[in-house]
Amino acid sequence: MSPDHEHEQIDELLASYVLQALTGEDAAEADRLLATHVPSCLRCRNTLQELQDLTGDLALIAPAVAPPETLLPSIRRRTGKSGSSQRRPFFAYAAAAMLVVVIGLTGWNFMLSSQVTSAEQRQAARSSMLNTLMAEADSQMLTLDPEAPPTPAPSAADPVVIVSYHPGVQHVWVFGMNIPQPAGGDVYQVWLVRSGAPTASARFIPGPDGYVQTFVPSDLAYYDEVLITEESGAFLTVQPSGPVRWNAAVTPAVTP
């Protein structure tokens, strides 16, 4: 197949990808391309950007309609509850990660997941993640605190790690943005801790753009802490031996 023909097929996938119109094998193939080809192909990156820009423009085909006057006060009440001075970082960053997903960058991150290897698994994982983040109102999100002192002024370039989980369900998603590469040969390792006993749960290396998305098949509600350490070596270690980079206590869910 000629490179032009191959790119034509990629363009077709990307066009439907940004429209959220892919399913099955096509969706898996798009994920694979977004993870393996697009990041290193200037032509495809530009195409993807142009197509994403167009999806924003397409919204303008629909007539503008003034929303009901009750809508802004309703939102105002909610923003007041999580007002600027009280805005909880874990909500912010969880939603940030979610938004990264929804605007179509998710595929870039799948290459990072040590838990998800095949296209089919990626597709399943993606569906699971979207279900977790967007459809399940009772999903919990937690921002991990960096071990290093925060920079004096918060910046969009600061590393952010959040986890999303659903009490009673064995799936935890770990998302990261602006995550620095670990030292040469090192990897990040996720630990779930209960009563002081850590369980090695996943390993990851950030992508070139600093994004991370990895899956842990555990119920986080069972644990009381999440740790991410930097470990050396190629194998999952059974006890943390490297420095802790991020951590957070898991707040028990309130039961009615």
Added chain:
Amino acid sequence: MPEDTGKPRDDNERDLALHGRLRAGDQAAFEEIFKAYSPATYGLALRVCGHQGLAQEVVNEAFMALWRAPEAFDPTRGSFRTFILSLAHHRAVDTVRREERLRKRTQNPVNLPPTQSEDVADDVVEGAWLAQRRVQVREALETLSEDQKEVIDLAYFGGLTQVQISEKLGIPLGTVKTRTLAAMRKMRSSLQEVET
């Protein structure tokens, strides 16, 4: 000094300033953004969902997501307008698909009021640049063939997948893919012409 072309100025500079204030937790900036983009996002959500309640839910959730995570907008990846409209679109498609799943699961028709008429758009006052862009986008849409418009409409506003479009129109999946790409390229090309 920028040349005065007589055309409305791109809102992106204003949007970036508002976004910067929003990142600092400025609620007034958030409300300015809401006022600027809520008619477009609500109109979009109404078109996709066909239901006022669902459309309000979409807009509510989209703007709350923005409030909670303004960092999610990365200016290096496109304009703020594209970001907020894409976010609303994604929410709307997700909502309409969720409702469709619910309808199938219950095997009952969803008890929704009739689709909102679109002629209510006339009472909306938009920013000059957004209004101008709306005209440009609609003109670009008119450059498409009816077949091309149809696939864009079904995918973008109908929330249908390619497979569903193929089944609905009775055309091969490959044709849907080719037609979709051709339509998007043509629109993009038309818009690039007016941007230069």
